[in-house]
Amino acid sequence: MTAAPPFVLAIDQGTTSSRAICFDRDANARGVAQIPVRLDYPRPGWVNQDADEIWRSTLETARRVIADAGDPESFAAIGIANQRETTILWERATGRPVAPAIVWQSRQSAGVVDAIAARGLTDAYRRITGLVPDAYFSATKIAWLFEAEPALRRRAEAGDLLFGTVDSWLIWNLTGGRRHVTDVTNASRTMLFDLASLTWSEPLLADLGIPRAILPEIVPTSGFIAETDTALVGAAIPICAAAGDQQAALFGQACFEPGQAKNTYGTGSFLLMNVGDAPPVSRHQLLATPAWRIREQTNYALEGAIFVTGAAVQWLRDGLGVIAEAAAVEPLATSVPDSAGVVFVPALTGLGAPDWDPHARGAIFGITRGTTAAHIARATLEAIAHQTRDVLDAMIADSGFPVTELRVDGGAARDDLLLQIQADLLGVPVIRPRNVETTALGAAYLAGLSVGVWRSEADIAAHWQVDRVFEPAISQDEREVRHARWRRAVTRSRAWAD
Helix, strand or coil: CCCCCCEEEEEEECCCEEEEEEECCCCCEEEEEEEECCCECCCCCCCEECHHHHHHHHHHHHHHHHHHHCCHHHEEEEEEEECCCCEEEEECCCCCECCCEECCCCCCCHHHHHHHHHCCCHHHHHHHHCCCCCCCCHHHHHHHHHHHCHHHHHHHHCCCEEEECHHHHHHHHHCCCCCCEEEHHHHCCCCCEECCCCEECHHHHHHHCCCHHHCCEEECCEEEEEECCHHHHCCCCEEEEEEEHHHHHHHHCCCCCCCCEEEEECCCEEEEEEEECCCCCCCCCCEEEEEEEECCEEEEEEEEEECCCHHHHHHHHHHHCCCCCHHHHHHHHHCCCCCCCCEEECCECEECCCCCECCCCCEEECCCCCCCHHHHHHHHHHHHHHHHHHHHHHHHHHHCCCCCCEEEECHHHHCHHHHHHHHHHHCCCEEEECCCCHHHHHHHHHHHHHHCCCCCHHHHHCCCCEEEEECCCCCHHHHHHHHHHHHHHHHHHCCCCC
């Protein structure tokens, strides 16, 4: 083992909160701080945030954890995991954001996607980026901002503005404006990244009228990036990893072999499968993405992005008021043996993979006079599991890899009923690790790997431990009947909004 300091600081900037976690050499969390971050909904389908709030909350959590550790010099490295696609524009000279951050969930740029299709370029975008053109991705959000405020385009062309996903924004601020970078995993979520060459795509930049000068430098996922401004956290701590949150979770789940897959249940759910060292091609509307780039070696993944899972539970709490807190959904759903034929399609911000319909909207089918809040709660958990089944079916068909287990993490992975429903609908074991906060852990591993805190992927895999295995408990026939009913409901929810 090297003489590197013992701690790694993981920054996990998510959609609804900013967190910092101190990990030791044994991958134990030694300190945690978390601050909520607000979401704004200025119009139906629009989701925005305050970029300054994202930065302030991140800095405050980092300072708290570093202070609790006692010595900033005891941190060998910082690793960053972040909500992806969320789009921030700021002034190069002052660092002041010039518009609200447009969150990955926001559908306000759906018209840009329609225009790409009208120009006949959908297949070109897919071929270059590995992505299905959608309002989800950063490029559409940048183009929308430039269309909505032409003055921003002029300022960008003049070199006055910078663009970044959340990793870029945080690193720029943590370094006092010295470094404007993004890693390959985050770059790949912009819909401007050439998956084959690992560079920005000049043809796509030209098509959307986005100046190359506003984009960050692309760097590996793991490796020295920069040092923090000493005035911010008390030391010049090396920033040695940046990764989109879902790629970080794949790494944190030790899915190092092709065919290994994980699902993260958060505001949305994101299923990723390691497919090895060659960019995959999806025939079923999945996304091809770098999993990570380490020591000049790039691993790739297939991904299915499900926009609304945990957010559907939040809607039960905040919209319908049928639960007082998110954790109450499990006991309410457990109070009934099944959903009594109720099917909830939570297309609250459209549908992601594998349907990709920004005009779909949420719908509840099968309501009768006997339907109760408990049935709707159970249908909500079933919807989370059915959407995962849709993606995994597509993933198996695309990759040719048989999936013999699914590793799960995220907040909702604590819900035993959800994971049992998930195993039932997939027909394979669902495995919950002891540490379900694998996004932050993955960021720590990626940073620590580059400075010798952990020596290898095998060293990291040795820390992965099982908490519980959920085995399928229904027949294949019953599994298919339930899923066919779900697919019928999805079909009826599509193309609802203009």
